[in-house]
Every structure is written in structure tokens, then in C-alpha cells.
Amino acid sequence: MYRNRTRSLVACLLATGLLAGCAGEDGGVQSQKLSTITGRDKLICGVEGKLPGFSFVAPDGKYLGLDVDVCKAVAAAVLGDPEKVEYRDLNSSERFAALASGEVDLLSRNTTMTLSRDAPGGNGLSFAPTTFYDGQGVLVPVASGIKDLKGLAGKPICVESGTTTELNLADRMREQNIPYTPLKFQTSDQTFAAYLGDRCVAVTSDRSQLAGKRTSFPDPDEHVLLPVVMSKEPLTPATTNGDPAWADAVRWIVYGLMQAEESGITQANVDAKLAEAKANTNQADLRRFLGVEGDFGKQLGLPPDFVVKAVKAVGNYGEIFDRNVGPASPLKLDRGLNRQWKEGGLIYSPPFR
Amino acid sequence: MKPFLRRLRAELFATPADALLSLGLIAVLSLAAFGFLRWAFTQAQWAVIRVNSTLFAVGRYPVEEQWRLWLLLWLLFAATGLSWGVLRSHPRRDRSGALWPRNDRIAAVLLVVLGLWRPWAMGLSLSIQARWWGLVALLLLVRWLAGRFGRRFGPLGLRLVALMWPVLYLVGMVLISGGLGLVAVSPSEWGGLMLTLLASSFAILLCFPIGVLLALGRRSDLPLLRWGSVLYIEFIRGAPLITLLFLGQNILGFLLPGGLAPDRVWRAAWVLTFFAAAYLAEAVRSGLAAVPRGQFEAARSLGLSYPQALGKVVLPQAMRVALPAMVGQFISLLQDTTLLSLIGLMELLGTARTVMANPAFLGKNAEVYLTLAVLFWCCCAALGLGSRALERRLDPHAVPSAT
Numbered sequence: 001m002y003r004n005r006t007r008s009l010v011a012c013l014l015a016t017g018l019l020a021g022c023a024g025e026d027g028g029v030q031s032q033k034l035s036t037i038t039g040r041d042k043l044i045c046g047v048e049g050k051l052p053g054f055s056f057v058a059p060d061g062k063y064l065g066l067d068v069d070v071c072k073a074v075a076a077a078v079l080g081d082p083e084k085v086e087y088r089d090l091n092s093s094e095r096f097a098a099l100a101s102g103e104v105d106l107l108s109r110n111t112t113m114t115l116s117r118d119a120p121g122g123n124g125l126s127f128a129p130t131t132f133y134d135g136q137g138v139l140v141p142v143a144s145g146i147k148d149l150k151g152l153a154g155k156p157i158c159v160e161s162g163t164t165t166e167l168n169l170a171d172r173m174r175e176q177n178i179p180y181t182p183l184k185f186q187t188s189d190q191t192f193a194a195y196l197g198d199r200c201v202a203v204t205s206d207r208s209q210l211a212g213k214r215t216s217f218p219d220p221d222e223h224v225l226l227p228v229v230m231s232k233e234p235l236t237p238a239t240t241n242g243d244p245a246w247a248d249a250v251r252w253i254v255y256g257l258m259q260a261e262e263s264g265i266t267q268a269n270v271d272a273k274l275a276e277a278k279a280n281t282n283q284a285d286l287r288r289f290l291g292v293e294g295d296f297g298k299q300l301g302l303p304p305d306f307v308v309k310a311v312k313a314v315g316n317y318g319e320i321f322d323r324n325v326g327p328a329s330p331l332k333l334d335r336g337l338n339r340q341w342k343e344g345g346l347i348y349s350p351p352f353r
Numbered sequence: 354m355k356p357f358l359r360r361l362r363a364e365l366f367a368t369p370a371d372a373l374l375s376l377g378l379i380a381v382l383s384l385a386a387f388g389f390l391r392w393a394f395t396q397a398q399w400a401v402i403r404v405n406s407t408l409f410a411v412g413r414y415p416v417e418e419q420w421r422l423w424l425l426l427w428l429l430f431a432a433t434g435l436s437w438g439v440l441r442s443h444p445r446r447d448r449s450g451a452l453w454p455r456n457d458r459i460a461a462v463l464l465v466v467l468g469l470w471r472p473w474a475m476g477l478s479l480s481i482q483a484r485w486w487g488l489v490a491l492l493l494l495v496r497w498l499a500g501r502f503g504r505r506f507g508p509l510g511l512r513l514v515a516l517m518w519p520v521l522y523l524v525g526m527v528l529i530s531g532g533l534g535l536v537a538v539s540p541s542e543w544g545g546l547m548l549t550l551l552a553s554s555f556a557i558l559l560c561f562p563i564g565v566l567l568a569l570g571r572r573s574d575l576p577l578l579r580w581g582s583v584l585y586i587e588f589i590r591g592a593p594l595i596t597l598l599f600l601g602q603n604i605l606g607f608l609l610p611g612g613l614a615p616d617r618v619w620r621a622a623w624v625l626t627f628f629a630a631a632y633l634a635e636a637v638r639s640g641l642a643a644v645p646r647g648q649f650e651a652a653r654s655l656g657l658s659y660p661q662a663l664g665k666v667v668l669p670q671a672m673r674v675a676l677p678a679m680v681g682q683f684i685s686l687l688q689d690t691t692l693l694s695l696i697g698l699m700e701l702l703g704t705a706r707t708v709m710a711n712p713a714f715l716g717k718n719a720e721v722y723l724t725l726a727v728l729f730w731c732c733c734a735a736l737g738l739g740s741r742a743l744e745r746r747l748d749p750h751a752v753p754s755a756t
Contacts, residue, residue, distance in 0.1 A: 061413035086541060094599065216716020
């Protein structure tokens with residue numbers, strides 16, 4: 001085993017060198033990754049696998065969730081079939097290694113975009129557009145009548161210890177000079193049990209998490225999420241810096257889902273819209289977007305109708321959101337920051353031109 | 354009933370203080386039991402288990418290929434019945450020789466009750482219920498036939514039965530993973546109880562020979578062999594299993610270009626194997642140390658070669674001493690497979706966690722974990738029972754028992 005260890009160390013160094021080499025070579029127009037995926041006829045997608053609303057396995061063995069739908073959209077756009085995906089459950093410590101070593105083609109695993117993860121000197125990821133703007137929120141009982149952070153002055157707040165959540169809470173409360181008593185717990189289960197046991201008047205965690213936990217409360221409607229967002233958690237799919245062409249393809253597939261919502265193209269009407277675009281030569285925007293004219297697909301190394309395929313597979317961004325975490329799901333999350341830009345949200349696709 | 358009451362009185366209500374303590378304890382225990390039963394039968398929502406039963410059993414194994422697993426189950430049940438019956442038809446010295454001793458009758462009744470009631474209580478579909486009834490019927494039928502006619506085959510029958518299991522294991526591997534004309538099912542789609550049992554049985558089977566070799570190596574006179582074994586054993590025992598699992602998952606991906614590295618499931622299974630081998634080696638070494646040196650010398654002076662002396666005289670005695678420690682190792686290995694959920698594999702605990710993440714079943718943690726505990730308890734109890742039977746079989750001083 002000692003020998004094994006030395007060998008793996010040497011191999012590790014070698015591999016790092018190789019990767020650095022690859023990064024230089026692959027900068028061309030043709031995507032190595034894209035041809036690997038089409039050759040394999042399967043997309044390997046890294047997901048969390050155990051996150052309510054984002055990725056989990058349904059009783060019939062199929063993966064479901066918002067992160068999963070991004071994988072499906074990419075598979076549909078690239079390979080023409082949303083089911084041609086192999087999912088890898090990755091934990092937070094191995095997700096970047098799995099992406100760097102090429103074990104997964106795409107990481108769609110509630111990963112917060114940060115500078116150090118994006119920078120070549122850091123994790124060297126290449127981020128697609130953010131698919132879910134999460135942030136730290138506060139959950140309080142409706143009966144408490146608390147409307148904002150000021151209402152929490154002098155009150156005990158339940159929080160998981162040793163997390164950024166705890167630090168963010170301290171920062172925000174200090175900024176606004178609000179005194180409070182943090183009640184710290186080791187695990188999320190303990191934290192919520194204490195909140196339900198009335199040991200504190202509020203509990204803080206990521207908003208998506210709070211919403212998920214709330215559904216398992218005995219009386220979900222008795223609790224309300226305060227409108228404050230204490231931190232920025234843009235959850236974003238990622239590829240590596242090593243293959244810009246592949247990163248571009250993923251980026252514009254995700255933008256396609258967002259633009260589809262803006263243009264009013266849904267899973268149900270996409271065929272009708274396509275027929276309309278084909279029949280009506282005046283609809284230049286729609287014709288280009290759906291690949292009837294122009295060569296957007298070709299420029300990305302994708303089929304001309306990649307948007308049509310993606311939307312037909314999973315619907316537009318709004319449909320994906322509603323189905324997995326929004327009103328149509330047990331999580332019942334508000335669109336909030338994840339509204340279209342025209343409605344005051346952050347979901348904004350650059351023009352398809 | 355009288356002696357039972359008298360014993361109860363002597364053990365629990367001998368003095369007033371005893372009686373008070375006993376009553377208090379009984380009250381606490383029955384309150385806990387009552388609370389638990391009330392929860393289990395009125396508050397708990399077992400739909401989470403029923404709906405996800407396939408997931409818990411075999412994970413994401415493709416539906417259209419699941420007939421292969423059923424076939425394997427039929428084979429396993431038949432093989433179990435056959436071995437059971439043949440063993441009973443060849444009674445050992447310490448046994449009464451009855452074809453259906455009391456324990457067997459109890460086991461048969463339990464099987465029938467469980468096989469009839471459990472699938473029904475879980476509300477499985479009728480076709481699947483029928484399959485379980487068929488499986489139990491097959492097991493008991495084969496058990497009866499083998500018990501009735503097993504003696505005709507003589508000692509050959511026993512040997513064939515012993516040979517049947519490794520063959521069945523290989524057949525099972527082919528059935529599960531595909532090949533030989535069957536559609537291949539990638540290990541990434543294995544999961545649930547099947548993956549737990551597969552990974553642990555694979556590790557248990559393979560760590561045994563490796564562990565014995567390591568134990569012999571550690572006692573060897575050749576310095577290279579001895580120090581090699583010592584280094585290996587101490588390195589593995591010095592690192593937590595989870596570290597080794599992460600090492601296996603992350604480093605191999607860099608080592609070999611994508612696609613060449615063995616699948617994640619196999620990587621994990623090999624890491625488990627090598628980990629268990631180091632611990633097993635120490636258990637075997639303790640057994641070897643318990644065999645007096647004179648045994649080996651006597652065997653050699655009788656003209657046995659080194660391997661013969663080792664294989665026919667020393668190792669059998671050493672194994673008997675080491676058996677309880679080894680079985681303890683196997684049981685903890687079975688439970689260690691839950692660590693695979695941390696590296697993203699869908700074994701029992703991984704399945705449980707993904708099921709609990711389904712928004713439709715949020716907050717059903719107690720039901721899921723309790724089911725897991727029962728499943729693990731059953732597997733470990735089976736291992737423990739098997740080992741005790743083996744211990745009795747290997748015990749040269751066994752007295753005939755009354756059962």
C-alpha cells in the first residue's frame with residue numbers, strides 16, 4: 001500500500017501537468033467534450049442526489065428536480081433525448097475533482113458561483129447562467145407578527161453552528177445594530193426541532209431549505225418566510241475552463257430555457273410556435289431562436305433546433321421552476337429573485353442574435 | 354406455567370426493593386413500548402416505504418431487466434432450501450438426527466408467516482405478493498425434498514452443495530451485471546439492499562484469502578514479506594475507511610483517463626475489500642498465535658510438507674479460534690457499507706437519503722431510518738446465526754443437543 005501511495009502521488013502530479021497541458025490545447029473552436037459526449041451518446045451529469053426539489057430519485061428510479069432538468073435540457077439539446085443522461089451523485093468535497101478529472105461532463109449540483117471557484121487560479125470552473133438565486137432567509141411563526149429583522153431584536157434565533165449561515169446572521173444583525181441571542185445546533189434536524197419546540201422565535205437557513213423543511217412541519221401555513229435575504233447564493237451549473245466551446249454550448253442552452261419563457265414558448269406550445277415560425281417569414285426573431293433560419297446551433301456545435309429540443313423535453317425556465325420548487329411542488333417557493341427581468345427578477349437572457 | 358412464575362418471582366420480586374425497581378422498570382419500558390406502538394400504528398405514514406419499496410430493494414435497476422433479479426432470488430431460495438435439507442439429512446454426531454428439529458419447525462413457521470403476511474401488509478401488488486408466496490413455497494418444498502432424499506447421495510451430496518454456492522455467486526454476478534447475451538446493466542444503476550449485500554459479500558469473500566495471506570506473511574521468516582505485510586496492515590489500520598474511500602474515488606479519476614478507471618461501485622468494493630483484509634489479517638494472526646508451535650512441528654516431523662502442515666493442521670485450529678473475531682469483522686464491514694452513501698453511491702443509506710429528499714416524502718425520516726435499522730438488523734442477525742452454527746460445527750468437543 002505504501003508503494004501504491006507513492007504511485008498515486010506521482011500519478012496525481014502527472015495528471016495535474018496533463019490537465020494544464022490540455023487547457024492550452026483545447027482552446028480551439030471544436031469542442032473535445034462535445035464530440036466525446038456525442039461519441040458516447042450519453043451525458044454524464046453530476047448532481048447532489050439528495051436535495052429536495054433540486055435532485056432526488058423518484059420511486060420509479062428516475063431522477064427529478066430543478067438541477068436534474070438542466071441536465072435533461074442539455075442532453076436533449078446535444079443528443080436529442082433527455083433520457084440519455086447518466087447521473088452521478090457527488091458530495092460537496094468531490095464535485096470539483098469529478099469535473100476536473102472529466103468524470104462528469106456537467107456539474108448541476110446547487111453550486112454557489114464565487115470568484116475563487118471561477119478563477120483559473122482557484123477551482124477553474126466555467127459557470128453557466130445561474131438557474132436558482134438562493135439566499136439566506138428567516139422563517140418565523142405567523143402568530144409572532146414579526147415582519148422584518150428589527151422585529152427579532154432581543155429574541156433567540158435558531159441557527160446551525162459552524163456554517164456560513166451563522167456568520168451571515170451575525171454580520172447582518174451587527175450591521176443593523178440589532179441585538180439577538182443565537183441558539184446554535186450541530187445539525188439541521190436539531191435546529192428545526194428546537195424551532196418547532198418554541199425554543200426560539202425564528203430559524204435561519206437558505207430560503208430553499210427553509211421552504212423545504214416547512215412542508216414537513218405539522219402546520220406549514222402557520223410559518224412564513226420573512227422577505228429579507230441575508231446572503232447571495234447564486235446556484236449555478238458549471239463546466240471546466242478546459243473547454244470553452246462546451247461551456248458556451250451549455251451556457252446558451254440554459255439561456256435558451258430562459259428566453260423561451262420570455263418569448264412565451266412552453267413545452268405545450270413549442271410545436272405550434274415552431275409551425276408558426278416556419279409559416280411566417282416575418283417572425284425573424286422567433287425563426288432564429290427556434291433554428292428555422294440562421295446558424296446559431298452550428299456556431300455552438302449544436303443542432304440548429306437545440307432550443308426546441310430542450311424546451312420540448314423539460315419546458316421553459318418558468319415551467320421548470322414551478323414544477324420542481326414553485327407553486328406546483330410541495331416546496332411552494334415564491335419566484336422572488338428568480339422572476340423574469342421584466343417582472344423585477346434576475347432571470348435575463350442576452351439576445352439570441 | 355408454574356415454574357415460570359416461580360422463576361419470575363425469584364428473579365424480579367425477591368425483596369420489596371427488588372419489586373419496586375422491577376415495577377418501575379416495567380412501567381417505563383411499557384410506556385416506551387406503548388408510545389412506540391402508538392406512533393408506528395397510528396401516526397407513522399408507511400406509504401414512503403411502500404411506494405419506494407423497489408428503490409429500497411434494488412435501487413434504480415431498470416424495470417425491464419428486473420426479471421433477472423427475480424430469477425436470482427428464485428435460485429437463491431431453492432439453493433437455501435437444498436442446503437438446509439441436505440445438511441439435515443446428513444446429521445452430525447452432536448445432533449439427534451431428526452429431519453425436522455424444533456428450531457427448523459420454528460424457522461419454517463416464521464418463514465410462512467413472514468412470507469404470507471409481510472408482502473400483504475406492505476400492500477405490494479398482487480403479482481409481487483404471489484411471487485413471494487411462491488418463493489417461500491419453493492424453499493420449503495426443496496427443503497422437504499432434500500431432507501427426504503438427501504441421504505441417497507451420500508457425502509457427494511454435501512460436497513456438491515458446498516460447490517453450488519460459489520457457482521451460484523458467479524451466476525448471480527452475471528445475472529446482475531449482464532454479459533453472456535444479457536443486456537449489460539451499469540453498476541451506477543445498482544442500489545438499495547442489493548448493492549449493500551453485493552458490496553459486503555464481495556468484500557467478505559475476497560478479504561478472507563487476502564487476510565489469511567497477510568497474516569501468514571506477517572509471521573513469515575522472509576523479512577521482505579514480513580515487513581511488506583506489516584506496512585500494509587499498519588497503513589490501512591492507520592487511516593479511516595472514509596478517507597480511503599475518498600482516495601479511491603478521487604485519485605483514480607486522475608490516475609486513469611475517463612472511462613478506463615473501474616466503475617465507482619467497483620472502486621468502492623475493492624477499497625472495502627482491502628480495508629477489511631488488514632483487520633481480518635490481525636484476527637487470523639491471533640488465531641495462529643493460539644495454536645501451539647508444537648502442532649506445526651509435530652505435523653512436519655510426521656512428514657507433512659509446509660503447505661500441508663499449514664493447511665491441514667495449523668490453519669483449521671487457528672480459524673476456529675479466530676472465527677468470532679472474524680464474524681465481528683464481517684458484521685462491521687456490512688455496516689461500513691453505509692459509508693458508500695457519502696461517496697454518492699445508492700446503497701441502503703444513500704437510497705434512504707434520496708427518498709427523504711423527495712418533496713412528497715419530506716419529514717418521513719423516522720419511518721425510513723427505522724426500516725433501515727430493521728433491514729440491517731436482519732442481515733447482521735443472519736450473519737451471527739450462521740457463524741454460531743459454524744462454530745458448533747467446528748467444535749470438536751460438541752455434545753449432542755436435545756433439539
